[in-house]
Amino acid sequence: MYDPDELEAIREAKDEWEEETYGPTVDRFGEREDAFETDTEGQPIDPLYTPDDVADLEYEEDLGFPGEEPFTRGVYSTMHRGRLWTMRQYAGMGTASETNERFHYLIEEGSSGLSMAFDLPTQMGYDSDAAMAEGEVGRSGVAIDTLDDFERVFEGIPLDEVSTSMTINAPAAVLLAMYVAIGDQQGVPREQLRGTIQNDIMKEYIARNLYIYPPEPSMRLITDVFEFCAAETPNFNTISISGYHIREAGSTAAQEVAFTLGNGIEYVEAAVDAGLDVEEFAPQLSFFFNAHNDIFEEAAKFRAARRLWAKIMQERFDAESSKAKQLKFHTQTGGSTLTAQQIENNVVRVAYQALAAVLGGTQSLHTNGKDEALALPTEQSVRTALRTQQILAHESGAADTIDPLAGSYYVESLTDGIEERAVSIIESVDERGGMLPAVESQWVQREIQDVAFERQREIEEGERIIVGVNEYESDEDPEIDLEEVDPERENEQRERLEAVKDERDSEAVEEALEAIREAANAEENLLPYMVEAVKRYATVQEICDVLREEFGEYQPGSAL
Template sequence: MYDPEELDAIRDAKESWESGTYGETVDRFGERKESFTTDTGGQEVDPLYTPADIPDHDYREDLGNPGEEPYTRGVYSTMHRGRLWTMRQYAGMGTAAETNERFNYLIDQGSSGLSMAFDLPTQMGYDSDAAMAEGEVGRSGVAIDTLDDFETVFDGIPLDEVSTSMTINAPAAVLLAMYIAMGDKQGVPREQLRGTIQNDIMKEYIARNLYIYPPEPSMRLITDIFEFCAGEIPSFNTISISGYHIREAGSTAAQEVAFTLGDGIEYVQAAIDAGLDVDEFAPQLSFFFNAHNNIFEEAAKFRAARRMWATIMEERFDAQNPKSKQLKFHTQTGGSTLTAQQIENNVVRVSYQALAAVLGGTQSLHTNGKDEALALPTEQSVRTALRTQQILAHESGAADTIDPLAGSYYVENLTDGIEEDAFEILEEVDRRGGMLEAVKSQWVQRQIQDVAFERQREIEDGERVIVGVNKFEVDEEPEMDLEEVDPEQEQNQRERLEAVKADRDSDAVDDALASLREAAQGSENVIPHIIDAVKSYGTVQEVSDVLREEYGEYKPGR
């Protein structure tokens, strides 16, 4: 903290500079814009920041050291000096065999973690032969119907050596069960399985709408996963509480932080209400954030989120285990920032976004392919995206020191500002009965929609420059190869599913599903029963349908 007299002297010096050196230059030559604001928050950006902009800043209270509370500077003592972030590339091609090929390619190219994308039917708990699945099988990711598909996806990939993230939510318990079953088949001790299941149903109600069950039974499934994994797979992250899709829907940086941590609060409270001890499951919680173009705002966002979570876990939930207070997060570069026009520009956007994530202290990172505004990324685009991370790690120097932006008057002011704004939003959420009630009433969705509408207006009016879209356009776009899904794959996947059903022990499947139904009707943890069902080659839809029948399906507004 600065001495009050010294701060007064700094303020006087700045005022003198503003009216003299700076002001005279502006009067003579002007500035390139009438006003400067942060990318999404609309916070006015001053021409110069000094200690007077963070007058109450206390190093030990507000920053501390890496690996120590309040974790502003990072959750680990060595951060990227000790170990680089996990370089995950999101992948999931139409068939299990193609996904296995892409996974092996990424490992060969130096990827240190796998990130699995699923097609729409799988995400909604339907098999490839369902009427609802027609035309969507393998389109937005890999089609997974049974454990047989998982066996193909991970053929030759040792699960005790590779960390896997799975982007799946409503049927998360089913896909997690398949991953555990796959590890059992490989002979990998369950405590050695590493990775993350997204398992974040709240953000589906907020932003993506890929839900199946109503909120209450959905929360029951999540807390069952927390309880089971704490005892069986302690190195696996049981949830990835996602601000990514909230930001993709149009939120500000502060809203992304507030609504994400608000979802986290809801999950922690639900688990405590279910009888779990906070320090038993909280260390396995993880988060998932977006990285957009404003490097300083994004880095400040990550730093603020870490500090806020430590405060929340200590003050709201009386967490004692330091790991319960550590916000560990994965970052993905902003898909909504990618443009179909001049797609080569996306390589540059992704590079800056990745830099912001690293400067902000991410634990793992996915960099988007330049062509993802148009299709699934090609092998060449995936390689370029991975090389972006590798150059950042090994050539840029950004990972050589911990929290290199700390102490910047501008960054600390941004960090404080995002934290203040996010806590104000959380206070309003509390007044509305918590995140679940705020989502049910559509209040959260309206807040995001209002921002998204205003941002689109700014783009259309030219107030917000998008290079290649509303400024610096070109008349012609170069041709490029795009990844395409073979239309015959859908029929092939259905035939594959039919063959598995014909070959399995149907009585074993029926028995496992009956046991699952009984557990779902009572209070017994359902995860062991789901594992038994998928080990007998019960399908994603068969398991999901049992839960649909017991829990019902969510209809917004009803």
């Protein structure tokens, strides 16, 4: 992209600058004692970048134009000039009725997308009356036992007017079936349903441990969702392949990209092996990334991920259409970066992280509440988090031009560096037979744990400054208004569940559950049977228990 003679002239001019201007200044006054390197990668940061640092960059091959391959500059031609990113706020407030209230509040405050958090029992496929659920009902999100709960959650919310993201994985197919059933109740054509189901079981084995079934049947459930949605709900994203939790577990930016795209490769291979057409299901894949504090590293990460995925889809899977090669992604600001000390500082952290996501070209964004290191966010902190996005959209200018950091010698160098390291990690995964064997052998987990351990050591020894934690500390202990879950809500949820069980047609439920069992054994797509079962008010656990009996439960080894 650059003339060799001009590059040589720039090199000579930079050498002269270092010798005559920069060097003497450093000798006389010195520089800060900080380690000048990127936040997670530890990539050394030079004092100055020039075209020589991106001398190998080929514009059309490496950058191109927005909406065109390799999508480095964005998956849509207008990006945020055409339509702002979807502003999602994560909500799940104990009971279905409380969640419904929060959803209506967010819509009134200008949120353009709903994001649904579920409590731990629901995420593990247990009902609120299960012994395993005691003390956890409604704590980390909303408790969902039957379609009755979904009816309460979406009361007064037309599903043809909102986009809904559901953070659910092991029982994702069951919750998707409920969403489809609610759409049917409202008379919304299935092709008009919009949203995303996380449905990413691989990262559960890697980072969160909220799995139910072994990998093979879990992959079958995922491909069943792919097939069902391609035919029934073409505007619904069938999976949110999540690097977010990988980063929360302590990975570097390059590991986040590599392991996330590695999981993506695993899902695409499973779908192809199941006989699905890449051109049909790949456009419904979506990704979910974290945004941390290093603005330039994070923006470069998003750009590198888009470019690398386009190459993977073309080279590994012979994808032909642009839509099948696009990496569309949601971003959430970094929960692990929030501190319990001086929580007001978290407002600033979230704002910078949101800026990085927008500069990197995100399709939707969730901004964390300042108090989420301590509890579910209060209504006030949720409003501040949403206002952060709105100020960014309407006052900062960050959304006024497409890929505003493109051409920065520094950012392009970071983009290349992250992609190179991600490719190297993916090659190591391939050498181990792919992500499933790499995860089952605990290799992926150990790679992340090593980074997380080193980062914690740096914090404890003061090598990495966390404002308000190990530097600029305060003795003040201000009063904090935290969201609390009333313990009585657990009893109320169990009573509602008992009432639903008493009122439903138990014989019809048993028939629907038996149909799921037969479909599981016959290798049929399970989604139509699940939709019918939830319409008869079968519970989440009843459906999951059928599959537990047929598929077994995953028992992991310990990380070495």
